[in-house]
Every structure is written in structure tokens, then in C-alpha cells.
Amino acid sequence: MAGVAMSMTRSHAQKPSMPVIGYLCPESPELFASRLQAFHQGLGEAGFVEGRNVKIEFQWADGQYSRLPALAAELVARNVDVLVAPGGAPVALAAKAASTTKPIVFEMGGDPVQLHVVDSLSRPGGNITGISSLSVDVSPKRLEFMRDLVPTATKLMVVVNPTSPTAQSQLQKLHAAAATLGVRLEVSGASKEDEFESVFAAVTRDGAGGLVFTSDPYFAFRSSRLAALAMKYRVSAITQTRDFPIAGGLMSYGGDFMQSHRRAGIYAGRILSGEKPSDLPVQLVTKVELVINLKAAKLLGHAFSSAFVAGADEVLE
DSSP states (O other): OHHHHHHHHHHHHSOOSSOEEEEEESSOTTTTHHHHHHHHHHHHHTTOOBTTTBEEEEEEOTTOGGGHHHHHHHHHHTTOSEEEEESSHHHHHHHHHHOSSSOEEEEESSOTTTTTSOSOSSOOOTTEEEEEOOTTTTHHHHHHHHHHHSTTOSEEEEEEOTTSTTHHHHHHHHHHHHHHHTOEEEEEEOOSGGGHHHHHHHHHHHTOSOEEEOOOHHHHTTHHHHHHHHHHTTOOEEESSTHHHHTTOSEEEEEOHHHHHHHHHHHHHHHHTTOOGGGSOOEEOOOEEEEEEHHHHHHHTOOOOHHHHHHOSEEEO
């Protein structure tokens, strides 16, 4: 019996023949479906298909970002071959804190050097590399687009998630951009869904000409809710993700998340094939897209200029 027990213990500890990806996600499967599809596409380009020659073990935080460190530690304890951490800086930082040896691929919108995720973009070092979609860096451009749409506005409102590690740096850049544009900023904070409605109500009450969302995954994954509130309160708003105008909101400007998640899949596959994270430079997504919704503009009483429409990457009728 002792021999049988020893054999079972040894068998349980053995690595499965099929490599395993640990996928750490800040949201639910439903909200992350399009991102996960892009990840699978990239993984396929690197020669791996889930269920055929790679297994994926998921951990979902369901919007409760405080759970990310424990979920990351759980995946590391399962001895996965590579840990994938998409969906923003909180996910990447949780994965990095969970292991200094397990290969990690992150996907985020912020500057991974400024956030101390890697030492440099060209030589990330250690056990971690990944993709940045540049969405954080283009927050001031979002303000500029709103000013172009509402040129008579003297005041615009900015929404920031105070729990975000990029909140202060984004606000500094937005204040500098506002000074250049000659517009006054009001800053409102929101880190929970039940705080969204009061933000939109404040725009109407305080007479701000429009609402600009800072880059934050928590906002990005709640685009449908934000679009519904924008229409309810008749507020012109811009966010980082195309999900917002697709859901009925006015416009978006930010990095192409399909590209960034696809590239994360490619990097995960390359690591499974034997490459080291330290040899893979952090990639920056080169495509930043402006998406506008003409129907929403009409409902809000605005009209995009012909130059604005011509400059959009996608126009939703």
C-alpha cells in the first residue's frame, strides 16, 4: 500500500505533458470575451491551440481587483508554465509580486517602466515582459478631441479612478493640456459602479461642456453602463475604448486592444516554445484609434465637422 501511495504522490506532482498557461483576469468571462478571442488568435499564430497542444487555467477577479494578488499566487502554486496578466497595471503588478521566477506576459495601457513592472522596454530583464497599448499616454488627446467638438466650452470634467496606479500621472498631463487649450478642468473620482451616476449628474448640474474619462480598465470594461448614463443625462463623453461608442456613447480614443491582446498571445506562445521573457522586448502598440458615433452626436445636439469625421478611424452610423 505504501508503494501505491508513493506512486500516486509522484504521479500527482508530475507536470502534465501538455503545457499550461495561467490566465489572470481582472473581470468576468463575459466582459473579457473579445480580449480573450484576440489572445487566442495570437496564441494560434505562435502555434498553440487551447485543448489541442496547450491548456489554459483561468482565474477571474470579476471586477474585484483586490482579489488579484491571491488569484495570481494560486496560479503560481499550480506550477503553470507561463502566467499571462492582461487588462491593466493592477494585474501586471499582482503577477509580478507573485513570482520572481515564473515567466510572465502582461498587457496594459500604462508605461511599464514608470510603474516599475520592468527595468526597460528594450531589455525588460528578469522573468517578465509584455505589451503596452499606449492608452494612458493619450489621455490629453482625448481632452483635445472634446474641446474640438465643443469649442465654446470653458469647463470640462475629467473622471479618474483614484485607486489606479496611473491616476496622478494622467491628471498631471491633463492639467497641462487644459492650460494649453485654455479650458478649466473639474476632476471627479469614481472607483465603483454605484459612483458613476453621480458623476454624470454633476456634469449637467455644474455646466461642464463635456466629460473625459482617464484610461482605466475598470472604466473600459463598463462601457455599456457608461454609454447608457451618457444618454440618460445627455452628456457628451469620450473614453479609451471602442466598446463605448459601439454601446451608444459618443466617441473613444485609445490603443487598439485587439492588437495588444493578440500580441500577448504571440508572446505567451513564444515563451512556451522556449524563449525567455528577458530576451523579448516590451512591445508598444502602434495603432491608436478614434471611433465616433454619429447617431449619438445627433441625439446630444452636436455635429462632428467634416475634418473630424475624416480623421476618425471608424465612423458608426
